[in-house]
Amino acid sequence: MKILRRLLKExxxxxxxxxxxxxxxxxxxxLEIENLTKFYTSGYILxxxxxxxxxxxxxxxxxxxxxxxxxxGSGKTTIGNIVLRLLKPTSGKILLDxxxxxxxxxxxxxxxxxxxxxxxxSSFNFFYTIDKPLHDAFHLLEKRSSxxxxxxxxxxxxxxxxxxxxxxxxxxxxxxxxxQMQRILIARSFILHPELLVADEPTSMVDASxxxxxxxxxxxxxxxxxLSVLFITHxxxxxxxxxxxxxxxxxxxxxxxxxxxxxxxxxxxxxxKNLIKSVPPLHEKWKL
Ligand code: ADP
Ligand code: MG
Numbered sequence: 001m002k003i004l005r006r007l008l009k010e011x012x013x014x015x016x017x018x019x020x021x022x023x024x025x026x027x028x029x030x031l032e033i034e035n036l037t038k039f040y041t042s043g044y045i046l047x048x049x050x051x052x053x054x055x056x057x058x059x060x061x062x063x064x065x066x067x068x069x070x071x072x073g074s075g076k077t078t079i080g081n082i083v084l085r086l087l088k089p090t091s092g093k094i095l096l097d098x099x100x101x102x103x104x105x106x107x108x109x110x111x112x113x114x115x116x117x118x119x120x121x122s123s124f125n126f127f128y129t130i131d132k133p134l135h136d137a138f139h140l141l142e143k144r145s146s147x148x149x150x151x152x153x154x155x156x157x158x159x160x161x162x163x164x165x166x167x168x169x170x171x172x173x174x175x176x177x178x179x180q181m182q183r184i185l186i187a188r189s190f191i192l193h194p195e196l197l198v199a200d201e202p203t204s205m206v207d208a209s210x211x212x213x214x215x216x217x218x219x220x221x222x223x224x225x226x227l228s229v230l231f232i233t234h235x236x237x238x239x240x241x242x243x244x245x246x247x248x249x250x251x252x253x254x255x256x257x258x259x260x261x262x263x264x265x266x267x268x269x270x271x272x273k274n275l276i277k278s279v280p281p282l283h284e285k286w287k288l
Contacts (some may be wrong), residue, residue: 029195030228031060031083036092038078052078054252056092060196061082063226065218065238067260068276070249076232080200083230094117096196111140118201120181124173130184131169137191157187161217179210186217191226200232215242236279240264248272 038053053075060066068076081087083094084100090264094101101109108232116121124133134154138145145153150167158165161183168176168184176184182202199218203211219242221227233239238259239246248271256269267273 010193028062029059030062030064030097030115031094031230031235032095032098033058033079033083034093034095036079036094037090038075038082038087039090051252053082053089053112056249056252056254058247058254060228060230061244062195062228063222064244064274065222065229065242067231067233067243067246068249069233069239069246071234071275073251074249075199075252076234076249080198080230080232081124083196084113084198085109104235105139111192112194113198114192114194116182116185116189116197116199116202118204120178120185120205121173123185124181126173129170129172130176130181134169134184134188134191140192146151153191154187161187162219163187177210179206179208179214182206182210182214183217186221187212190221190225190227194227196228196230197221198230198232199233202231203233203238209237212241218242236264236275248275 034057036053036056039050040050042050056075056079057064057273068079070076071124080085082089083101085106096104096109096112101113104112124130131154135147135150135242138150138153154169155165158168163180163183168180182205186197186202197218202218203214206214215238218227218229218231222229229242231239231242243260245258246260246263247254248263248269249255250271256263256267256272263272264276267276
């Protein structure tokens with residue numbers, strides 16, 4: 001209970017200004033995942049099957065942050081990559097706006113569904129300034145734009161995020177901090193005004209003080225731009241801070257799910273209870 005009280009206090013402090021946490025049930029579903037299963041196979045003759053995701057179903061509403069929480073190896077990234085169409089499911093169905101995700105052409109789909117990955121540096125080429133991937137983001141749009149037009153949009157996006165474009169544009173990745181890089185990636189994903197953002201451990205490479213600003217940025221996008229987020233983390237404290245609903249994963253299965261408050265304050269599954277016991281405070285230095 002001590003941990004829960006501390007969590008609650010932290011959230012009150014940090015979450016000030018974000019009052020719109022309560023889910024509006026009447027809101028429509030954006031993403032629906034039904035009976036998703038993924039096997040990885042290895043070997044040629046005696047093939048071995050590894051069940052990474054085992055019959056998982058959940059849905060994400062419009063303007064909702066849905067968190068997948070579980071220890072390493074529980075299948076979270078596999079689900080994220082399947083939703084991003086980077087990986088094909090073995091079986092199951094995924095709908096976006098009521099349509100099978102494979103019925104969209106790739107460009108259209110990736111305009112609607114964008115990603116922010118764990119390691120922001122991996123998304124940038126060290127030989128180029130960070131302007132290049134920002135301009136490249138526009139390739140997914142139908143309409144061609146001039147460099148000047150693109151620059152305007154990029155600048156406006158940074159300004160909206162409370163970042164000074166002059167301190168960012170024209171820089172090389174090594175000149176920027178992990179936290180700045182991660183926020184640039186969020187800005188990049190948002191250039192396209194996606195409907196869904198898949199954020200896979202987006203704060204794991206940033207320091208504790210920046211972590212909160214990354215989470216706050218996602219909350220702002222959710223509320224002001226009606227963005228939906230599939231937030232993947234092994235850290236229950238972050239899920240509690242940012243999430244509307246939460247699903248706890250263990251060995252490829254969802255063992256418990258519901259409103260964040262319900263799952264965290266009235267956990268039913270022993271695995272969830274254990275996770276709650278081992279929650280690190282949000283401000284504590286990251287334990288890797
Ligand atoms: P998480 O993101 O929760 O750590 P992953 O989705 O990365 O989990 O992995 C789920 C399981 O699938 C793990 O046991 C992992 O070892 C396995 N796995 C992940 N990617 C591959 C792959 N490309 N080939 C074989 N097994 C994989
Ligand atoms: Mg992962």
